[in-house]
Amino acid sequence: MEKAIEVTDLVTHYGDRVILKGISFGIPRGKTTVILGGSGCGKSTLLKHLIGLLKPTSGNILINGKDTTVMSEDEFNEVRKKMGILFQGAALLNSMTLADNVALPIREHTKLEEPTIQIMVRMKLDLVGLSGFENFYPSQLSGGMKKRAGIARAMALDPEFLFFDEPSAGLDPVTAAGLDELIIKLRNVFKMTIVVVTHELASIFTIADCVIMLDLGEVLFAGPLDGLRASDHPRIRMFLERKPEEETYSPADYFRFIAGN
Amino acid sequence: MPVTAESLFGFIGRRTVSFLKNLHDAALLINNTFYWTFLSPFKGKPIRVRASISEMVKTGYNSVPIVAVISFFVGIILALQAAYQLRKVGALIYVANLVGVSITRELGPILTAIIVAGRSGSAFAAEIGSMKAAEEVDALVSMGINPVRFLVAPKLIALMIMLPALTIFSDFIGILGGLLLSKAALDINPYNYFQQTVNSLLIKDVMTGLVKAWAFGVVITVVGAYQGFKVEGGAEEVGRRTTASVVASIFLVIVFDLFFTTLFYYFT
Numbered sequence: 001m002e003k004a005i006e007v008t009d010l011v012t013h014y015g016d017r018v019i020l021k022g023i024s025f026g027i028p029r030g031k032t033t034v035i036l037g038g039s040g041c042g043k044s045t046l047l048k049h050l051i052g053l054l055k056p057t058s059g060n061i062l063i064n065g066k067d068t069t070v071m072s073e074d075e076f077n078e079v080r081k082k083m084g085i086l087f088q089g090a091a092l093l094n095s096m097t098l099a100d101n102v103a104l105p106i107r108e109h110t111k112l113e114e115p116t117i118q119i120m121v122r123m124k125l126d127l128v129g130l131s132g133f134e135n136f137y138p139s140q141l142s143g144g145m146k147k148r149a150g151i152a153r154a155m156a157l158d159p160e161f162l163f164f165d166e167p168s169a170g171l172d173p174v175t176a177a178g179l180d181e182l183i184i185k186l187r188n189v190f191k192m193t194i195v196v197v198t199h200e201l202a203s204i205f206t207i208a209d210c211v212i213m214l215d216l217g218e219v220l221f222a223g224p225l226d227g228l229r230a231s232d233h234p235r236i237r238m239f240l241e242r243k244p245e246e247e248t249y250s251p252a253d254y255f256r257f258i259a260g261n
Numbered sequence: 262m263p264v265t266a267e268s269l270f271g272f273i274g275r276r277t278v279s280f281l282k283n284l285h286d287a288a289l290l291i292n293n294t295f296y297w298t299f300l301s302p303f304k305g306k307p308i309r310v311r312a313s314i315s316e317m318v319k320t321g322y323n324s325v326p327i328v329a330v331i332s333f334f335v336g337i338i339l340a341l342q343a344a345y346q347l348r349k350v351g352a353l354i355y356v357a358n359l360v361g362v363s364i365t366r367e368l369g370p371i372l373t374a375i376i377v378a379g380r381s382g383s384a385f386a387a388e389i390g391s392m393k394a395a396e397e398v399d400a401l402v403s404m405g406i407n408p409v410r411f412l413v414a415p416k417l418i419a420l421m422i423m424l425p426a427l428t429i430f431s432d433f434i435g436i437l438g439g440l441l442l443s444k445a446a447l448d449i450n451p452y453n454y455f456q457q458t459v460n461s462l463l464i465k466d467v468m469t470g471l472v473k474a475w476a477f478g479v480v481i482t483v484v485g486a487y488q489g490f491k492v493e494g495g496a497e498e499v500g501r502r503t504t505a506s507v508v509a510s511i512f513l514v515i516v517f518d519l520f521f522t523t524l525f526y527y528f529t
Contacts, residue, residue: 091396092400
């Protein structure tokens with residue numbers, strides 16, 4: 001399977017704290033890959049590295065065979081035109097209407113005529129089921145609609161790659177399921193390479209082709225979804241069966257811990 | 262406590278390191294701001310004209326009433342204070358000179374700058390700060406749009422044009438305030454007052470005021486943007502940074518005022 005994104009030995013720090021401890025994996029082209037793991041395992045950090053918002057301490061990230069960690073900002077901006085990103089809170093610009101938000105990347109990166117841009121915007125909004133909302137401001141929309149609009153903006157330049165940061169966080173199950181369906185549609189219709197960061201079990205089993213599971217800054221599992229289901233690694237089973245962390249303290253240790261010595 | 266004694270050098274070191282980092286961030290922002298405002302338009306990345314005009318309306322046009330009222334009152338106050346002393350030597354007509362020179366050289370620019378720092382400097386910090394908190398700045402970067410070009414350059418252009426413009430306006434209103442007070446309370450003929458003002462003012466008095474106003478505009482924009490981009494957390498930090506931006510920009514406006522006044526004293 002052809003790899004669209006390849007990460008090798010990625011090490012990252014927040015201050016002095018190590019977040020990712022030298023992880024390596026590949027993301028296949030034209031598939032939906034889910035990066036999952038518990039809170040604080042470094043999955044959002046990993047996403048920020050993939051889209052170039054953070055620079056790693058060491059390691060390489062190859063996108064379409066080109067190393068993005070050594071690129072200048074201008075070179076990376078060329079790569080970014082092929083990427084669409086949906087942020088956790090959708091991150092629409094609150095001072096602009098939906099139409100302007102979706103048109104923003106088109107206006108910035110192309111020299112298309114205004115009527116063409118308007119048609120493209122209407123197409124993208126229709127694709128995510130928001131036609132008729134062109135002149136609404138983000139603050140007038142519900143959470144699920146904002147995410148859909150965020151997807152429309154991410155799709156504006158017909159990217160090769162789509163990244164989703166916690167698409168179903170904070171949404172009710174029905175809206176979340178609708179969003180999952182949209183993700184599947186995007187992959188099937190546009191053959192995009194989709195990377196989703198999430199910890200929602202339900203959506204993982206619906207949308208994922210491949211899974212990368214992170215735990216404590218290391219890759220616990222990387223491979224197709226069936227492999228994850230069949231895995232008998234205790235941490236993976238805990239995650240899939242929603243078991244809580246085991247008690248880490250004995251009662252005596254706990255007493256010593258709260259007494260402060 | 263021994264821990265405190267041990268960590269004295271650590272304390273100094275940490276403070277120094279964070280100070281140098283802040284200095285580096287500020288220098289980088291200034292560099293980027295000037296690059297995206299003055300150089301990139303010649304490299305095929307045009308400035309956002311519509312956004313700049315909308316910023317001009319917000320920062321300039323909308324502050325006209327408050328600038329007018331404050332300048333008018335300060336003109337009256339200056340005339341009264343001047344008359345208080347000049348009456349003793351029977352030189353009341355020199356109220357015109359005093360009001361004219363101090364308004365154009367000093368009070369016009371600095372009053373305008375302080376009003377704009379309070380209105381627009383805080384608004385810049387709050388706007389950019391809340392965009393940072395809501396990942397909107399990250400979204401801009403990920404779309405390949407430089408946030409400094411998108412957000413700061415229009416504000417800089419707006420303030421570089423509007424602050425001198427407001428200053429000229431403030432000069433006029435301040436002098437008008439002095440004139441009306443002199444007519445009403447000091448029995449000076451308005452035409453004589455006007456003549457006296459025109460004769461006492463030099464072109465350079467007005468020009469130095471405008472140079473100052475231009476520099477204040479740059480200072481207010483950069484401080485507001487710097488504090489805005491420094492926001493890492495949520496709403497609470499936006500508030501803190503907004504306050505900090507007003508305090509810092511008023512302070513820096515006065516520092517730059519001192520610098521320019523000294524410069525002009527010796528070199529004009």
